[in-house]
Amino acid sequence: MCSVAGIAQFARFGTNNSFVVVDGHHLDYFTVSLIIACAWMGALTIYRSRDKQVVGIGPDEYKRVFSATIILVGLLNLVCVVFEVDIARGYVALVFPLGCLGLIASRWALRRWLSSQRAHGHYLSKVVVLGAVEDVKYVINQIEKKSGPAYEVVGVVMPGKPDPAGLFVNGQPIPVVGDPYSVVGAVAATEADAVIIAGPVEGGGAYIQELGWQLEESSTQLILTTGLTNVAGPRIHSRPVEGLPLMHVELPHYAGGKHVLKRLLDIVLSAAALIVLAPVFVVLAVLIRRDSPGPVIFKQERIGRRGQTFMMYKFRSMVENAEDALAGLLDQNEGAGLLFKMQKDPRVTRVGEWMRRYSLDEFPQFWNVLLGNMSLVGPRPPLQREVDGYESHVHRRLYIKPGLTGMWQINGRSELNWQDSVRLDLYYVENWSIVGDIIILWRTARAMIRPVGAY
Structure with a gap:
């Protein structure tokens, strides 16, 4: 953190000597950086981000790092207002984002090393x-x-x-x-x-x-x-009342400020993706057109939040009459439960085969995310025939918007059985968080490079 503060100081002020005035005293930015670094270490300690119960396991470690950083930024702003301390905004705008990214990257690298060690029986x-x-x-x-x-x-x-x-x-x-x-x-x-x-x-x-x-x-x-198999740790709180330990389980919320923030994240990232990936869209469209006759974009009606239907867009990866040919292949279904999947589906085109392997056919769904039909992260968007076969509790998948990616995408995709697919989706619906979404997006990017269960 000291090195990040030093980088931010150099990027903002160069080699010039700059000072912060505190109660008539001048503090150089080296001292300010040292104070911030120590306060940051203290915040991470208070949030127990190095607790052995969370280090290397699940997203809670990253959440604690992020939460400690946000609280520290808020406290710093409060101190600056109360004591009329004017810290350069450019310096603050650099040190905290860079520091947070550096912390998360270092934790991720440590986790990779720890996982490799544990795979050989060490540190268990x-x-x-x-x-x-x-x-x-x-x-x-x-x-x-x-x-x-x-x-x-x-x-x-x-x-x-x-x-x-x-x-x-x-x-x-x-x-x-x-x-x-x-x-x-x-x-x-x-x-x-x-x-x-x-x-x-x-x-x-x-x-x-x-x-x-x-x-x-x-x-x-x-x-x-606890026996609460679908409840994530952050939703469970213990509160002693006169010596009686009570376990509080927060009910999931399907509206409110957290969902507004999720929608803002969807709009910003999907719009950016559509702009950045525009050249890729053009290349894929040309390849699809030259590979087989038919439209470049495949449209299909899917079921979204609260059972509302919407038109989902994908790059066409199958022959033009794929839907008509489905009936003749049902007896060869290798999919899980209500899903139809074939590892060697004869309807898939040559270009479609490698597009599906690397999930490139799903790029047009960024448009669905921008429109608000889908979210970047969520349950898999189902077909009507799948929803018609749902058991009563499985309808909870429709409580939030379906996602471009999700728990199913980073846990094996087509190799998942139906029960595991449902379990992962329901777990996400009841326990999702913004930080969790960011982790899923990061793991999706890794899964696209090294795809598992994609066909």
């Missing part, structure tokens, strides 16, 4: 999972799929007589290291860093409290699963 937190068989299996499955990995399950603790062969999860044996009354000994034997309680346990709250006291001596973490 050893955990023991406690609970009934099905609860334990579910938690271990989720850890293996979603933790990055961040945890290494070194043993399980279950009631009853343990199987000498251990517990098998996905064909892999996990040793049973004890029962609910020998957890402390199991932790010592396995050198575990944490105990995860996977669901209800005999003895309830009293047992958990007693276990927490026993684990205090070894500084072992005690982690409780």
Whole structure:
């Protein structure tokens, strides 16, 4: 941060000596930069952006960095107004955006390094999972799929007589290291860093409290699963009331200021994309026209927010009569659930094949985003026949605008089964955030360079 402040100072003032007047005293900008850097470090510490529970896992680390920066900017402005300090606007306009980008880039680079180390079994937190068989299996499955990995399950603790062969999860044996009354000994034997309680346990709250006291001596973490599988961490808040810990779960909101900000982001970025990508549009249009007869743009009716229909635009990647030929291919469907997908779809043109691989056929949807039919990030835009086959809870996908990209785009696309596709979309609908959208856009850009499941 000191280096970024120095760069901003040099870019704004060059080699000239510049000062800020504070209560009659002159402070050079080197001192100002040092104060801002120290305050920034303090803000990051207060927001616990280096907490080992968030470093390298999920978007919360980036959100804390961004939030700490925004609060620091606000406090700096307040101090300047109250004490009549005039800091050069050009300097402030450089130091905070550059600093925030630098912080996020450094965290991303550290995360890449940490992920590579964890893939080789380094820097993992050893955990023991406690609970009934099905609860334990579910938690271990989720850890293996979603933790990055961040945890290494070194043993399980279950009631009853343990199987000498251990517990098998996905064909892999996990040793049973004890029962609910020998957890402390199991932790010592396995050198575990944490105990995860996977669901209800005999003895309830009293047992958990007693276990927490026993684990205090070894500084072992005690982690409780909530069972709220579609609720992200920021929506969960704990508030003690007279010694009674209450868990508050914020309800998702589908209107308000956050959605206005999302729409502004859509307008700015989609307009910029249409301008920047205009030459690419021309080249793709020429290639499509020369490759096969038919229109350059393919139009199809899709279902948007609250079930409203709209016309979605794509570059044509199939032959002109693709919709008519669909009926004859339904028995060869390789897609998930209500989706039709074929890895070797005979309707796809030569140009369309590589356009679909790199998602270039979806570029005209920036126009849909600008019009307001779609958003940059959201659930996949469904067809009417798909919506007609939705189960009741799946209609929640229509609570917000469909997206040009989304959770499905960065998690395997056509390789996802129907249940995972629905789960990801519903998770996004209930837990989306502006920072989360920016992360998804960044990961989409990476997925376009190294596509997975795109056909």
